[in-house]
Amino acid sequence: MKAAGALLVLLSCLSEAGGAEYVPETPALVPRSESLITSPHGMSWSSITRPKPAVLWSSKIIADLAKQVSVLQNNAVDKALTLEMAQLKADLTLEMAQLKTDLTLEMTQLKMTQLMADLTLELEMTQLKTDLTLEMTQLKTDLPLEMTQLKTNLTLEMTQLKTDLTEGQSSLDLEMTQLKTDLTLEMTQLKTDLPLEMTQLKTNLTLEMTQLKTDLTEGQSSLELEMTQMKTDLTLEMTQLKTDLTLEMTQLKADLTLEITQLKNQCPFGWMRTGDSCYYYSEYETKTWQQSRDYCQNQRADLVVINSREEQDFLDRLVVNRDKMVWFGLTDRETEGVWKWVDGTPLTTTYWKPGQPDDWRQGEDCATLENDGTWNDIPCGLTRNWICEIVL
CATH class of the missing domain: 1.20.5 (Single alpha-helices involved in coiled-coils or other helix-helix interfaces)
Structure with missing residues (x-):
């Protein structure tokens, strides 16, 4: 530039x-005059x-x-x-x-953030899976132990029963064999049903886990709520399962006891026999009238029904000797003044204390056998000893 x-x-x-x-030059061949x-x-x-x-x-x-x-x-x-x-x-x-x-x-920062979020979610899922696995393992451990203990108890009872039955007929042996077969079948069916229920429970748990995994993307707070709810539901289901199993085993045991009693034509251990009936007296325990009846019914029995003077005398001696007052199977709870036996039979003969029943303060609807051998009506919510009866 x-x-x-x-x-x-x-x-x-x-x-x-x-x-x-310009200054003109003078040419050499031109005259001076011409140049001018x-x-x-x-x-x-x-x-x-x-x-x-x-x-x-x-x-x-x-x-x-x-x-x-x-x-x-x-x-x-x-x-x-x-x-x-x-x-x-x-x-x-x-x-x-x-x-x-x-x-x-x-x-890079975005990838790291996403990676950390995924890692956190994976850790939470791993912890959740570990906790549920531990609970399922504990449950699988406890149930077989309970079943083993129950089976051991039943085996001991059967062994004791077999020891006691040293005398009997071949028909009784056949019936006992059939009973044992039926019990084995019921136990087998129970063992079959239990894995099915466990499988169904596991399936439901898997579905809930899948749903939970889907819902994890919606937030940590919702995850905690769902986890709490799922854990509560699982606890309730397991509690219900154990309750149902206990009830079934109790029912099975009661049925077995009744069948064995009927086969032997003898009273259960701890019961007394008079005539064609077996009696259980709760000498050391008291309950309300309804609780006493529930106890008897759980034993395949009911509160005693007094059908004769001989039975009244037998119960009278039982109570007087122990200075107790006990419940028996008589009540007017359904209709005031209409006394009925628990088995539905009509009331024909009575042994009321003089002046009874009086329904004092309109709250006495259940009968007791007093320590003097007479009957009295008192409130059903009081606690007394009781007597159960099995008719052979």
């Missing part, structure tokens, strides 16, 4: 020099017809310089544009590199 400026200055000077006043002929403009003829060498040389130089100036100007412009393009390209490259670096950092 500086060289172009210098050339422009030089060109301007030469142009001014080419416009200077002037044009109307005051110039000599010679100056009009002959070119001036200094002017020709200046014009050529000016033209060449002008061309060089133009070339230099074009080269300077191209070089400036090239430099600007190179600078722009370098800046753009730097910006692109910075942008790429920032984008890479952001993507």
